Amino acid sequence: MSTLTTAPRVNSAGKNSGPLTVEELQATGLRDHWYPVLPSRLVKPGEMQKVTRLGKDWLVFRDAGGRVSVLADRCPHRNAPLSIGQHLGDRVRCQYHGVEVDPTGTVVKVPGMPGCALEGKQATLSLEVAEGAGAIFAWFPATPDSKAPELKLPDRLASDEHTHFLNYVEWKAPWRYYLDNVLDPMHGAFLHADSHSMYRGDTTARFRIRETDRGFFFEKTDQRGQNFDWVEYVEQNGLSYVDLEIPYGPDAGPGGPFGIVGIPTPITENVTAVFHWRTREVTGWEAEVWRFLYKTTLEEKHWEVLEQDRMMLENFAVDADQGEHLYQHDLGVARIRRMFQAAAREQAKRIAGEA
Ligand code: FES
Numbered sequence: 001m002s003t004l005t006t007a008p009r010v011n012s013a014g015k016n017s018g019p020l021t022v023e024e025l026q027a028t029g030l031r032d033h034w035y036p037v038l039p040s041r042l043v044k045p046g047e048m049q050k051v052t053r054l055g056k057d058w059l060v061f062r063d064a065g066g067r068v069s070v071l072a073d074r075c076p077h078r079n080a081p082l083s084i085g086q087h088l089g090d091r092v093r094c095q096y097h098g099v100e101v102d103p104t105g106t107v108v109k110v111p112g113m114p115g116c117a118l119e120g121k122q123a124t125l126s127l128e129v130a131e132g133a134g135a136i137f138a139w140f141p142a143t144p145d146s147k148a149p150e151l152k153l154p155d156r157l158a159s160d161e162h163t164h165f166l167n168y169v170e171w172k173a174p175w176r177y178y179l180d181n182v183l184d185p186m187h188g189a190f191l192h193a194d195s196h197s198m199y200r201g202d203t204t205a206r207f208r209i210r211e212t213d214r215g216f217f218f219e220k221t222d223q224r225g226q227n228f229d230w231v232e233y234v235e236q237n238g239l240s241y242v243d244l245e246i247p248y249g250p251d252a253g254p255g256g257p258f259g260i261v262g263i264p265t266p267i268t269e270n271v272t273a274v275f276h277w278r279t280r281e282v283t284g285w286e287a288e289v290w291r292f293l294y295k296t297t298l299e300e301k302h303w304e305v306l307e308q309d310r311m312m313l314e315n316f317a318v319d320a321d322q323g324e325h326l327y328q329h330d331l332g333v334a335r336i337r338r339m340f341q342a343a344a345r346e347q348a349k350r351i352a353g354e355a
């Protein structure tokens, strides 16, 4: 079961240091999207952590009471990284000259100059944040007036009928390569042919795209439930994700197939934070059995599969998505690239104030 709690909307304003170009948006990720930033368990109450996401540095700050915020990692005074400062329970103190900033990005104290006009100013960008399914999500605005829609968790993560584990990994590959990889189910029958879950089924197939009201399916027309046979791309309330199922063998215990919800969050243009929720539609004792088997045997096997993907993608050249020779199996890849290119063009125009 998942709970979703939304932090107060402290400040939705986003000011970029310069208008982002189409190329920058494609390299570091589309704005006006929710992205998972970190697994919740990595920032405990009273802790803070520096992360780079979408090409910029952020401070993930959890106050002593457990409420999380994501601030630009820049002190309002001279832009020193706040992450080098001290966590004071409900605010952070910059190490450089002691300026104190609260989770809304507002300066609460300038110790070297009491009464300074900076006090009370909301001068550090604070993103809208929501937490659910074991992850901290933040809304990355395209323009200062961009407001976040309510975060709607993917069905498998919001449903009481499913149980899940969040798997987090960082890959030295562009975030686009992650999506290309998942929109290409056919690699399952080759790259993962020796795995515990993708050894069955045909090594030839025909694919089709099937539109939905929230995205599209890319699926084999002649095989289902044997291998990695379909994937759905979903975009809902500003959250983009992929959803897919892979059959489980008898050693995975009772229950249906293995489900995956995947989201790549760009770190820099060549590094990606990959969030995979590994799910199964099981409740009660069956859920207990799966959770036990997952921890004792299945998790390691899933890691082996994921390592095959990582090894492949990290070894692609940075311009590997140029000059390819695509065939029918790559319709999903072509589709997702076109969608993101069009969205990046639209967003760059809007950011530059031309739309
Ligand atoms: S730069 Fe942070 S207090 Fe001066």
Ligand SMILES: [Fe+2]
Residues within 6 Å of the ligand: 187, 188, 191, 192, 305, 309
């Ligand atoms: Fe894979």
